[in-house]
Amino acid sequence: MARSLNILRSTSTPLSLCSTKSQPIFSTLIPFPSNPITHTLRISHQPKRGFRAGIVAMAASGSLPKSEDEWRAILSPEQFRILRQKGTEFPGTGEYDKFFGEGVYHCAGCETPLYKSTTKFNSGCGWPAFFEGLPGAINRHPDPDGMRIEITCAACGGHLGHVFKGEGFPTPTNERHCVNSISLKFVSSNSSRD
Numbered sequence: 001m002a003r004s005l006n007i008l009r010s011t012s013t014p015l016s017l018c019s020t021k022s023q024p025i026f027s028t029l030i031p032f033p034s035n036p037i038t039h040t041l042r043i044s045h046q047p048k049r050g051f052r053a054g055i056v057a058m059a060a061s062g063s064l065p066k067s068e069d070e071w072r073a074i075l076s077p078e079q080f081r082i083l084r085q086k087g088t089e090f091p092g093t094g095e096y097d098k099f100f101g102e103g104v105y106h107c108a109g110c111e112t113p114l115y116k117s118t119t120k121f122n123s124g125c126g127w128p129a130f131f132e133g134l135p136g137a138i139n140r141h142p143d144p145d146g147m148r149i150e151i152t153c154a155a156c157g158g159h160l161g162h163v164f165k166g167e168g169f170p171t172p173t174n175e176r177h178c179v180n181s182i183s184l185k186f187v188s189s190n191s192s193r194d
């Protein structure tokens, strides 16, 4: 009996060493946190790839600001004179002056939609006239001499023409957006469906 008690006591002694034994056990856990590290490294590559793809998408949409040299390269000389140098086409010569097709007029510089054909009216002034732009598409700036209000494409800053108020045209806004045809690119509602 005494012998078996001794055996019990001797087998129970390691229990008292539990705290020291636990150290090696803890140290074997250390390699595990290294796995999440390699995992996070793998994750950190993904946003990098996404960021690069984002830049490509922005460049493709043409939304990046362009220098005047870049505009000169992509626009015709007459488009550049009017859109970028605030020129004016001769009255009665523009392709959309007497044109009343159904669709949307886009900016000739950046292709942003600017006017619906349903807002176009015949003002008889020699340039296309609209009583209203698409929401947020048109910016207004007083001319330096304070005589007129210039209108530009909000997306690219291209010069469109001028806006006049209170002339008495029978339109919902009593405004006339007097726009150079060459600043516009008409897209027919028939061709945009396919």
Ligand SMILES: [Zn+2]
Pocket: 107, 108, 109, 110, 111, 112, 153, 154, 155, 156, 157, 158
């Ligand atoms: Zn534009």
